[in-house]
Amino acid sequence: MKTLLDHKQLDITLQRLAHQLVENHLNFQDTAIIGIQPRGIWLSSRIAELVRKITGQKNIDYGMLDITFYRDDVHQGDIHVPSLTDINFSIENRNVVLIDDVLHTGRTIRSAMDALIDFGRPKKVELMVLIDRRFSRELPIQPDYAGRIVDTIITQKVKVYWAEKDQKDEVVLID
Amino acid sequence: MSLSVKHLLGIKELQTQDIEQIFQTADNFKQVLQRQIKKVPALRDTTVVNLFFENSTRTRISFELAEKRLSADTVNFSASGSSVSKGETLIDTVNNILAMKVDMIVMRHSASGAPWFLAQHVDASIINAGDGTNEHPTQALLDAYSIREKLGDLKGKRVTIIGDIMHSRVALSNIFCLNKLGAEVTVSGPPTLIPKYIEDLGVRVEYDVKKALQWCEVANVLRIQLERQHKPLFSTLREYSLYYGINKQMLDSLQKEILIMHPGPINRGVELNSDVADSANSIILDQVENGVAIRMAVIYLLSGKTALGE
Numbered sequence: 001m002k003t004l005l006d007h008k009q010l011d012i013t014l015q016r017l018a019h020q021l022v023e024n025h026l027n028f029q030d031t032a033i034i035g036i037q038p039r040g041i042w043l044s045s046r047i048a049e050l051v052r053k054i055t056g057q058k059n060i061d062y063g064m065l066d067i068t069f070y071r072d073d074v075h076q077g078d079i080h081v082p083s084l085t086d087i088n089f090s091i092e093n094r095n096v097v098l099i100d101d102v103l104h105t106g107r108t109i110r111s112a113m114d115a116l117i118d119f120g121r122p123k124k125v126e127l128m129v130l131i132d133r134r135f136s137r138e139l140p141i142q143p144d145y146a147g148r149i150v151d152t153i154i155t156q157k158v159k160v161y162w163a164e165k166d167q168k169d170e171v172v173l174i175d
Numbered sequence: 176m177s178l179s180v181k182h183l184l185g186i187k188e189l190q191t192q193d194i195e196q197i198f199q200t201a202d203n204f205k206q207v208l209q210r211q212i213k214k215v216p217a218l219r220d221t222t223v224v225n226l227f228f229e230n231s232t233r234t235r236i237s238f239e240l241a242e243k244r245l246s247a248d249t250v251n252f253s254a255s256g257s258s259v260s261k262g263e264t265l266i267d268t269v270n271n272i273l274a275m276k277v278d279m280i281v282m283r284h285s286a287s288g289a290p291w292f293l294a295q296h297v298d299a300s301i302i303n304a305g306d307g308t309n310e311h312p313t314q315a316l317l318d319a320y321s322i323r324e325k326l327g328d329l330k331g332k333r334v335t336i337i338g339d340i341m342h343s344r345v346a347l348s349n350i351f352c353l354n355k356l357g358a359e360v361t362v363s364g365p366p367t368l369i370p371k372y373i374e375d376l377g378v379r380v381e382y383d384v385k386k387a388l389q390w391c392e393v394a395n396v397l398r399i400q401l402e403r404q405h406k407p408l409f410s411t412l413r414e415y416s417l418y419y420g421i422n423k424q425m426l427d428s429l430q431k432e433i434l435i436m437h438p439g440p441i442n443r444g445v446e447l448n449s450d451v452a453d454s455a456n457s458i459i460l461d462q463v464e465n466g467v468a469i470r471m472a473v474i475y476l477l478s479g480k481t482a483l484g485e
Contacts, residue, residue, distance in 0.1 A: 066203065069215035069245075069475075079177050079479040082203040118212040 004131065004148060004158070005171040013147040014043075017128060018050035020145050021097065030123075031095040032061035036112050037068075037083035040100035042162035043130050047099060063087035065098075070111040085115075092120035097145075101160045103129040106141035131158050131171060178476050182301040184290045185310035186351035194355060198320055200472035201465070208244070208468055218247040221478050224272050226282040227304070228254040228289075233439050233463060234304050234314070238281050241470035247478075250277065265289065266296050273299055279478065282306075287344075300477045308342045308403060314438050315348035317469040319356055321462045322393055325434055330357035335387045337363045337419065338397035338446050341370050342404065345397060345438045350376050363387035364419055367408040384419050389429055395436040396421055396447050412445050422448040426456065434458050 005013060025031040028051065035044025041064050048062040068082040098112055109127060116125065128145040133152045150173065152158065157174040161167075178193045186194075207215055223242045227235055235251075242249045252272070254260070259268060269280065279300045282290055287307030294301050305311040323329055334353055340346045340362045353360050354377050361379040362369060369380060381387040388394055399415060409415050421435065435447070435457045443449050452459060 068203070069207070069217040071217075074217050075220060075479060079476060082200060085203070085206060114216065118210065118214075120211075 001175070002173045003170060004150060004173055007169040010169050010171065013130070014046055014050060017130075017145050017147055018047050018054060021047065021128070022051060022054050024126075025095060025097075028055055028057055028060050031097060032063065032089060032091055033097050033099065034063045034065050034087065034091075034116070036098060036100040036108065037064055037066040037085070039102075039160065042164055043101050043128075043160075044099035045164075047128070061089040061094075063089065065112060065115055067108060067111040067115050070115045072107060072111065087119055090120060091116065091122045093123050095124045095126065096122040097126045097128055099128045101129065102131045102133065102158050103127070103141075103143055103146070104133045104136055104158075106137045106139035109141050110139050130160060133158060177479055181477070182290070182294050182303075183312050183473055183477060184294060184301065184303050186312045186315050186348045186355070187310070189312075189355070191355045194316065194319070194352065197316055197469065197472045197476060198323065200476060201320060201468040204244075204471040204475075205465070205468040207471075208464075214244045214246060216246045217475060218242075218245040218478055221245075221278045222248040222250065222276065223279045223281060223474065224250045224252060224277045225304075226252045226269070226272075226280060226284075228259070228282070228284045229305070231283055231304070233466070234283065237463070237466040238302075238304060238313075238470050241467050241474055242281075244467070245471055245474060247279075247474070265293065269293060269297055273297055279474065302473060302477065305344055307344065308347075309344050310348045310351075311344040311438075312348050312352075313466070313470055313473060314345050315352035316473070317462055317466045318345075318349055318395060318436060318438070319352050319358075320469055321436065321458055321465050322358075322434070324461070324465065325458060326392065329353065332358045332393065333361070333391045334358050334393045334395060335361045335363055335381070335391035336395045336397065337384060337387065337421070339368045339399050339403075340364055340373065340397070341368045341408075342400045343397050345395075349395060350378055354378075361387050361390060365409050365415070384421070385425065385428075388421075388425065388433065389431075391433060393434045393436060394421065395438075397438065398440060399442055399446055412442075416445050420444070420446055420448060421451050423450040423454065426451060426454075432456060436462055439463070 033048045035041035052060055064086045066083045066085040068080045126144040129143045130147040132143050132146040132149045134149055159172050161170045163169050179190050225238055281302045281304050283304040284306050287309035289306050290301050290303040303312055336346050350360055361381050363381045363384050437459050441447050441452055
């Protein structure tokens with residue numbers, strides 16, 4: 001087991017990601033932040049909070065998206081437990097930033113885009129991830145914002161711990 | 176995570192945690208149904224046949240909508256106009272349909288136990304959409320789900336089921352379901368329509384409808400099923416309505432608000448008056464709305480078993 005990001009490094013990385021986001025979306029009126037359930041919402045809620053702080057805008061649209069019913073492996077292995085979807089604003093003709101913790105095969109993001117489009121037609125969709133496991137993609141999907149790019153082999157696992165849920169902030173690589 | 180059963184034959188076979196899981200999944204589907212695009216691609220690879228050997232409007236449409244909103248392919252079958260009228264047996268009919276690669280069967284049949292019989296002879300997952308006077312599990316699930324939505328956790332809630340308990344599969348499934356969820360149940364109606372020894376199922380019997388209503392928080396009023404009564408069990412519909420029909424005057428005299436439910440179709444003016452059926456106390460249309468979400472949940476949760484070839 002190897003630590004990829006400790007508490008301090010994670011903090012700095014989140015700051016950078018939030019600043020990059022603000023740099024590209026000067027006017028957050030036209031942008032919504034959507035976290036992917038279940039593990040992406042911890043990152044997305046932190047990013048949304050940081051963006052509120054940086055821009056001074058209190059009312060940034062923030063939602064959560066569950067992709068269970070859009071997966072391409074519904075019938076492989078056990079049935080998945082759905083989580084809450086909460087998007088109480090229109091995404092029609094707006095910029096949407098999808099956020100997940102780890103980008104691996106790209107299949108989750110594919111499902112998330114399908115799920116998102118059922119809510120309307122966004123002007124643009126961007127992807128932010130904390131960890132980009134490059135070279136392990138099974139679909140042509142790349143992030144617009146990545147916290148840390150890592151080279152991993154398929155048998156390895158990246159685990160992200162969040163203080164809100166796991167009592168610590170840490171990203172580790174498990175062999 | 177998965178249900179403990181391969182088929183949904185009756186509530187009797189379900190574990191309490193199965194019911195909770197169906198409710199949680201239905202919460203998600205209910206949310207999907209409130210969107211502009213009321214559809215998810217989850218069951219693109221599944222084909223469901225709706226076998227209706229007995230008439231139905233609500234249940235059949237509800238199942239069909241549930242299947243379509245899960246993106247499953249559906250085939251409809253009704254006994255009239257099929258080879259059943261040429262004398263084909265149930266197993267032959269079903270095996271012929273399954274030979275055309277169908278994954279799941281939703282069946283309503285006038286014979287009690289028909290889905291259990293079928294489950295022993297075919298591989299596909301079976302959902303019972305009502306068998307004779309035995310069970311109607313999805314109705315009981317949507318009834319309990321509708322109560323939970325209005326009143327919260329069912330533990331300790333008091334539910335009275337009124338009317339033709341003897342011939343009602345809705346009553347039996349409701350009793351099993353409410354018991355499993357910790358609610359208290361009273362049945363009420365004319366003595367001729369209440370089976371002997373029903374107390375053994377853990378319910379109270381109260382022949383006085385007024386007292387039964389005073390006791391409860393929810394009244395589930397059942398349809399008088401004349402088609403299942405082969406000998407007269409009460410003299411006239413008018414007499415039934417006079418003694419056991421629910422009207423506004425009766426509800427007003429209770430000095431408390433109770434929820435009114437009915438599985439439909441309503442015989443207006445017999446078991447339920449229009450001034451009650453269309454009142455603010457009535458959650459009859461909520462039941463119908465929740466029916467689609469509940470059925471989506473059941474089909475979704477059972478679909479895993481079919482595809483895995485268990």
